[in-house]
Structures are given as C-alpha cells and as structure tokens.
Amino acid sequence: MRLTILINGSDPTVNHDYAVLWLDTEERRWSREAHDGIDLPPWGELRDDNGVTRLCAPSAEAPLCTLNGLHVDGRQRVSSVQGSAAWSSDRTHTPMNGYWRLQAVDRLPVNAEHSVFGR
Numbered sequence: 001m002r003l004t005i006l007i008n009g010s011d012p013t014v015n016h017d018y019a020v021l022w023l024d025t026e027e028r029r030w031s032r033e034a035h036d037g038i039d040l041p042p043w044g045e046l047r048d049d050n051g052v053t054r055l056c057a058p059s060a061e062a063p064l065c066t067l068n069g070l071h072v073d074g075r076q077r078v079s080s081v082q083g084s085a086a087w088s089s090d091r092t093h094t095p096m097n098g099y100w101r102l103q104a105v106d107r108l109p110v111n112a113e114h115s116v117f118g119r
Contacts, residue, residue: 001025001076004104007038007065007085010097017096020103021055025072030055038087038096040064048072051079064088067100076107 003023009015017037023030023046031043040055044064047054053070054063069083081102089096 001072002106003072003078003102004033004106005067005070005100006103007067007087007100008098009037010099017098023053025076037091038065040087070100078102078105 001024003025005021005023006018007021008018012018015037019035019038019040020033021030021040022033025046028046029043030046032040041057041064044055044057045059047056047061047063048071051069051071053067055065055067056063065085065087067083067085069080071079073079083100085098085100087096087098088094
C-alpha cells in the first residue's frame with residue numbers, strides 16, 4: 001500500500017515550506033515527490049513505533065522527520081488522516097514543527113517506472 005502525505009509548517013499562510021512524500025508500507029520506504037523548504041533526501045526508510053512513524057535516511061536509525069499519529073496496521077488500516085510532524089530545518093538547523101495530512105491511499109500494487117529505492 002502506498003500513502004501520499006503532505007507535510008507543512010504550522011501556519012502555511014505565512015510559512016510556505018512543504019514536502020509531498022510517498023510512503024510505501026510494504027517496502028517500508030518513502031520517497032520525496034515534491035518539496036520547497038522542507039529539504040529531505042530523495043528517499044529513505046520508514047520506522048513505525050507505537051503510532052509514531054519515523055522517516056530515516058537509508059540505513060540510518062536517527063529520524064529526519066517524525067509523523068505523530070500515523071500507523072498502518074496489518075490489515076492496511078490507517079490510524080489517522082492527519083497529525084503533528086517534526087523535522088530539522090535545513091536552512092537554520094533548528095527543530096521545526098508542523099503537520100502532516102494524508103492526501104491519498106493507493107491499495108493496489110504499484111510498479112514504478114523508475115524506482116529510486118536502492119536495495
């Protein structure tokens with residue numbers, strides 16, 4: 001299953017930083033599809049721990065971004081459609097807080113034309 005999520009600042013009318021990500025719950029990986037201001041690498045790994053989804057760089061344990069309230073269970077049920085998010089600003093290297101929001105759920109298998117996921 002693939003989720004499309006939007007991450008943005010606490011007040012998008014003032015701070016226009018955002019990132020659109022695809023989360024592949026089967027491969028346990030994510031990819032950045034679009035962004036401005038929230039500078040995450042092109043892809044990484046998902047770690048889900050009790051309703052907190054951590055977006056990590058490939059082969060890293062430390063999260064680049066955390067999505068509070070996001071959990072997908074074994075029956076592909078998504079726990080929430082929105083929640084708080086935290087990441088580090090690439091420009092100022094300070095902690096940033098904002099929100100994530102579920103944009104789409106694709107339950108069918110997806111075969112990407114050009115996969116960014118390394119194995």
